[in-house]
Amino acid sequence: MKNREIILTKRPDGEPTREHLQIREAAMPQPAEGEVLTRLLYVSVDPYMRGRMNEGKSYIEPFKLNQPMEGGAIAEVISSNAEALKKGDIVTGSLPWREYVSLPAADLRKIDPSLGPITTSLHILGMTGLTAYFGLMDIGEPQEGETVVVSGAAGAVGSAVVQIATIAGARVVGIAGTDEKVQFVKQLGADTVINYRTEDVGQTLAKACPNGIDVYFDNVGGPISDEVYPLLNKFARVVQCGAISSYNKKEDTGPRIQQYLIKSSALIKGFTVGDYRERFTEGFRHLSKWLGEGKLTYEETITEGFDNIPEAFFGLFKGENVGKQLVKVNDPSGK
Amino acid sequence: MKNREIILTKRPDGEPTREHLQIREAAMPQPAEGEVLTRLLYVSVDPYMRGRMNEGKSYIEPFKLNQPMEGGAIAEVISSNAEALKKGDIVTGSLPWREYVSLPAADLRKIDPSLGPITTSLHILGMTGLTAYFGLMDIGEPQEGETVVVSGAAGAVGSAVVQIATIAGARVVGIAGTDEKVQFVKQLGADTVINYRTEDVGQTLAKACPNGIDVYFDNVGGPISDEVYPLLNKFARVVQCGAISSYNKKEDTGPRIQQYLIKSSALIKGFTVGDYRERFTEGFRHLSKWLGEGKLTYEETITEGFDNIPEAFFGLFKGENVGKQLVKVNDPSGK
Numbered sequence: 001m002k003n004r005e006i007i008l009t010k011r012p013d014g015e016p017t018r019e020h021l022q023i024r025e026a027a028m029p030q031p032a033e034g035e036v037l038t039r040l041l042y043v044s045v046d047p048y049m050r051g052r053m054n055e056g057k058s059y060i061e062p063f064k065l066n067q068p069m070e071g072g073a074i075a076e077v078i079s080s081n082a083e084a085l086k087k088g089d090i091v092t093g094s095l096p097w098r099e100y101v102s103l104p105a106a107d108l109r110k111i112d113p114s115l116g117p118i119t120t121s122l123h124i125l126g127m128t129g130l131t132a133y134f135g136l137m138d139i140g141e142p143q144e145g146e147t148v149v150v151s152g153a154a155g156a157v158g159s160a161v162v163q164i165a166t167i168a169g170a171r172v173v174g175i176a177g178t179d180e181k182v183q184f185v186k187q188l189g190a191d192t193v194i195n196y197r198t199e200d201v202g203q204t205l206a207k208a209c210p211n212g213i214d215v216y217f218d219n220v221g222g223p224i225s226d227e228v229y230p231l232l233n234k235f236a237r238v239v240q241c242g243a244i245s246s247y248n249k250k251e252d253t254g255p256r257i258q259q260y261l262i263k264s265s266a267l268i269k270g271f272t273v274g275d276y277r278e279r280f281t282e283g284f285r286h287l288s289k290w291l292g293e294g295k296l297t298y299e300e301t302i303t304e305g306f307d308n309i310p311e312a313f314f315g316l317f318k319g320e321n322v323g324k325q326l327v328k329v330n331d332p333s334g335k
Numbered sequence: 336m337k338n339r340e341i342i343l344t345k346r347p348d349g350e351p352t353r354e355h356l357q358i359r360e361a362a363m364p365q366p367a368e369g370e371v372l373t374r375l376l377y378v379s380v381d382p383y384m385r386g387r388m389n390e391g392k393s394y395i396e397p398f399k400l401n402q403p404m405e406g407g408a409i410a411e412v413i414s415s416n417a418e419a420l421k422k423g424d425i426v427t428g429s430l431p432w433r434e435y436v437s438l439p440a441a442d443l444r445k446i447d448p449s450l451g452p453i454t455t456s457l458h459i460l461g462m463t464g465l466t467a468y469f470g471l472m473d474i475g476e477p478q479e480g481e482t483v484v485v486s487g488a489a490g491a492v493g494s495a496v497v498q499i500a501t502i503a504g505a506r507v508v509g510i511a512g513t514d515e516k517v518q519f520v521k522q523l524g525a526d527t528v529i530n531y532r533t534e535d536v537g538q539t540l541a542k543a544c545p546n547g548i549d550v551y552f553d554n555v556g557g558p559i560s561d562e563v564y565p566l567l568n569k570f571a572r573v574v575q576c577g578a579i580s581s582y583n584k585k586e587d588t589g590p591r592i593q594q595y596l597i598k599s600s601a602l603i604k605g606f607t608v609g610d611y612r613e614r615f616t617e618g619f620r621h622l623s624k625w626l627g628e629g630k631l632t633y634e635e636t637i638t639e640g641f642d643n644i645p646e647a648f649f650g651l652f653k654g655e656n657v658g659k660q661l662v663k664v665n666d667p668s669g670k
Contacts (some may be wrong), residue, residue, distance in 0.1 A: 051594075221593040235610075243593035256587045258556040258578035261605030268603045270596030275570075 003028045005068040005098035006309055013051055015248045015317055020053065020070070021310045029102035031081040035104050038091065039076035040306070043327045044122040045313040046071060046156075050274075052249040060272075068096035072122050074111065075101070076332050085110060090332060092121045097309055099329065115288060118332075123156045124291060124298040127273055130283045134276040135239045137168075139269045140215040144169035147209050149228060152219030153193065154181035154299075156324035157241060161217045162188045164294050170215070173208045175201065175224055178320045184299060184322055191298035212236075220245050221324035222254065229260040238268040248317060288329040299323025338363045340403040340433035341644055346388055350652055354357055355388065356404065358647045364437035366416040372437050373410035373426065375641070377663045379457040380648040381406060381491075383607075385582040395607075405432035407457050409446065410436070420445060425667060427456045432644055434664065450623060453667075458491050458659035459626060459633040462608055466496035467552075469611040470574045471640045472503075474604045475550040479504035482544050484563060487554030488528065489516035489634075491659035492576060496552045497523045498631050505550070510536065510542045510559055512654045514524045519634060537562040540666050547571075555580050555590065564595040573603040583652060632659025 002277050004025040012020045031037045049071055052063045063069055073095035077085050082105035085091065091108040095101055095105040123129060135157075142148050148165040152158040153174030165172045174185040174193040182193040192208040194201060205213075205227055212233035218225055218254035221243030232238070246252045261268065276283065301321040303312040306329045316325060340361040345353045360445050366372045372643045384406055386565055387398045396406055408430035412420050417440035420426065426443040446456050458464060470492075477483050483500040488509030501524035509520040509528040517528040527543040529536060539555040540562055549566035556578030567573070581587045596603065611618065625631040636656040638647040641664045651660060 043633070050596075175553045218593070221591060221645070225593070240593050240596045243597060246591055246594055252591045253592045256556060256578070256581055257592075258553070258560070258575050258603075258605070259523045259581055261603060262578060262607065263605070265606045265610050268593075268596060269601070270593070270598070271600045272597065275600050284472050 001100070002183070002281060003026055003100045004306065005096060006306075007066055007068050008053060008063045011055060011065070012050075012248070013250060014312060016050065016053060018310060019129045023307065025039045025093050026098055028100055028122060031079060031102040034082050034084055034104055035102045036077045036085050036091075036104070036105050036108070037100060038095070038108075040073060040075050040095065040099050040101070040329045041090070041332060042074040042119055042122060043097060043309055043329060044072035044126075045309065045316060045325050045327065046128075047242055047244045047247060047316050049313065056247065059332075068098050070094055070096040072127055074118055076106075076121060076330075078333070079118060080105070088213045088333070090118050099306060116120060116291060119302075119324075119326060120298065122326060124296060125284065125287055126270050126323060129154035129160050130239060130276065130280060132157045132164055133272040133283045133287060134273065135218055135241050135271055136161050136164050136215075137248070137298065138191065138276070139239045139271060140217060140237050141166075142168045142170040142215050145215035146170045147173065147211055147233075148180050148203070148217065149173045149175065149209065149213050150190075150217045150219075151224050151228075152242065152244065153185045153190065154178075155219060156298075158217070159188055159299060159323055160296070162190050162325040164290075165215070165217075165291060166190075167295055169316065173205070175205075175218075189299070193279065196224055206231060207277070215228070215239065216242070222246060223320055226255055229257050232264040234264055234266075236264055236266040240268050244317065268278060275293045292321040301310075301325045303327045305329070336639050338361060339435065339641065340431060341641075342401055342403050343398045344401065345389060346400070347385075347583070348388060351385060351388060351649060354647060355490075358642060361433055363435060365648070366437040369393040369417050369439055369441070371412045371417050371420050371426075371440050371443070372414045373430070373443075374437060374668075375408060375410050375430065375434050375664045376667060377409040377457060378430075378432060378452055378644055378664060379407035379461075380577045380644065380660050380662065381463075382577060382582060382651050383474070384648065385652070386554050396457075404432040405429055405458075406611070409453055409457060409461055409666075410433075410443075413668070415440070417556055418549045423668070425453050428462070429524060443629055446629060447448075451626060454635060454637075454661060455626070455633065458635065459495060459631060460619065460639060462659060463491035463659060464495050464622045465611065465615060466576060466608040467492045467499055468622060469551055469608065469614065470576050470606055471496050471499050473528045473611070474606060475500075475552055475572050475573045477503045477550050481505045481549035482508065482546055482568075483550040483552065484508045484510065484540070484544065484548050485525075485552045485554075486510045486559050486563075487577065487579065488520045488525065489513075489657050490554060491633075493552070493554050494520065494634060494658055495631070497525050500550070500552075501525075501629055502625060508540070510540075516657055519522040525634070531559055541566060550574065551574060553578070557581060557587070561590055564592050567595060567599040567601045569599055569601075571599055571601040573601060575603050575667045578580060579652065636660045638662045640664070
């Protein structure tokens with residue numbers, strides 16, 4: 001058995017490319033006491049990882065040079081030196097981009113495959129679902145009949161937000177970047193979906209929001225958001241979840257927004273899902289209930305093969321994925 | 336008796352000047368049933384009035400062309416046709432910039448001169464005091480030992496914020512634009528005060544805030560605020576009270592701030608004092624108590640003469656005033 005890993009060899013200035021990542025062979029690890037040896041099944045690639053490629057403090061440690069990238073993943077226990085997990089268990093956690101890894105069992109969560117396909121633990125029943133749930137419900141607080149605008153509406157977080165806002169009785173306007181994504185977001189329950197690449201966002205948004213905007217769930221920042229601020233209603237709430245349009249820019253300027261906030265007594269709040277760690281159980285309970293009732297659906301874009309993890313990650317910044325972007329590395333050995 | 340008023344003749348593009356305002360004679364009004372005839376004593380000039388000189392919707396109606404400017408003022412009742420007020424009463428309310436005016440008694444509040452100098456009803460015991468109180472306490476929520484940064488710290492609102500934050504047990508860092516203002520803000524209890532015209536704000540601020548910034552009470556926006564966002568602590572609160580550096584600009588761009596909010600899970604909230612109308616009594620109670628105990632002081636810059644109201648207003652945008660800028664038009668007739 002050979003082992004391989006994907007390491008960060010150079011910190012990108014702009015968009016990440018193959019020159020910043022390298023696939024190399026790695027030693028085959030032995031599980032110490034309390035550890036399990038796992039085989040990688042699925043890897044989640046996420047926009048926030050771009051921030052970890054930079055040096056310097058953020059809400060999360062930067063990736064180390066010449067060390068593997070890491071993030072949400074699903075793996076199978078192939079041998080266990082821990083009480084809590086046994087051979088064949090399917091687990092999730094934050095794993096390095098490495099085919100085989102030994103980890104403390106305590107750092108992993110066992111997936112119950114009866115709740116749905118195991119990949120849901122990387123999106124709708126995982127971090128992106130919880131991100132959508134807490135950002136929207138705790139910061140956005142959508143009320144029945146209010147107008148909720150969602151940017152990046154076809155993404156993993158955005159598509160969950162569209163559906164949860166619909167469940168909350170709000171009128172939802174989505175913004176996405178291809179006709180395929182627009183169709184997908186409409187099917188999720190959005191009243192209007194704007195293609196920001198082919199339509200004038202400012203004009204279309206004003207038309208789609210005749211009563212103004214009460215909640216803006218923002219995944220993208222940049223020029224799309226610039227069109228939203230002037231339409232904010234009195235006491236509007238902006239959920240600042242992401243700003244993918246800025247992640248690859250060293251300097252990014254735009255219209256100052258302070259005056260819009262004053263005029264509308266509006267609020268912008270940034271957050272990361274970890275802020276809600278103590279309430280994860282509440283989030284999982286709602287999400288799995290809605291999923292079981294058919295009120296929540298999801299889309300996955302699955303790229304195949306360990307070698308293709310970098311390209312799947314780069315594709316996020318080109319807007320290639322519909323719903324959650326995953327990479328399938330292996331099938332569980334039972335299949 | 337002659338009557339005069341100051342009218343808006345032209346909407347400014349940038350800084351307001353004499354070409355946008357005109358002093359003209361006006362008819363002497365007669366108080367109708369329920370009204371009083373008043374004589375202007377003091378006028379408050381405020382940065383927010385610049386916004387009302389523009390066309391188009393904001394949180395408050397724009398001034399009308401060829402009609403008088405208006406705002407907070409103190410006047411004396413010289414004849415009354417209303418039960419609630421009598422000749423000689425000193426009143427405050429929103430009044431046109433006109434020497435004599437007839438108004439419904441219900442639109443005026445009688446000042447109790449035993450609480451302090453009557454001019455305090457235009458600042459520390461009026462709108463600017465309430466603005467400082469509610470913005471800081473309701474949005475900023477300073478905790479003991481936290482670091483609070485205040486921009487425009489020598490202004491009417493800022494100087495009250497510095498003192499209230501100090502009362503709350505926070506460590507206060509002020510930003511102001513002249514050495515005289517810096518001295519004034521230090522006397523109010525600020526730990527460090529930065530002169531943004533002579534010092535490098537980014538460097539000095541980082542040095543003055545070794546534990547980061549928990550609360551930023553922002554009156555100015557623009558390049559000064561740009562230096563604050565990178566220093567925000569986890570769960571920081573930015574009170575967006577004003578953005579005077581943007582008011583005279585048609586377009587104003589700067590670094591996008593969304594990523595800072597995400598990194599720190601920080602919040603920015605705009606507001607206007609009217610949002611707290613139902614809690615004004617609570618605010619007055621605290622402010623007058625602290626004033627009586629000597630925990631709150633204030634500074635006034637008083638320009639003399641009706642003719643000089645425009646210049647006093649223009650001076651706000653040149654940073655000329657320390658504390659509250661007022662114009663004294665007349666002494667009460669008893670004096």
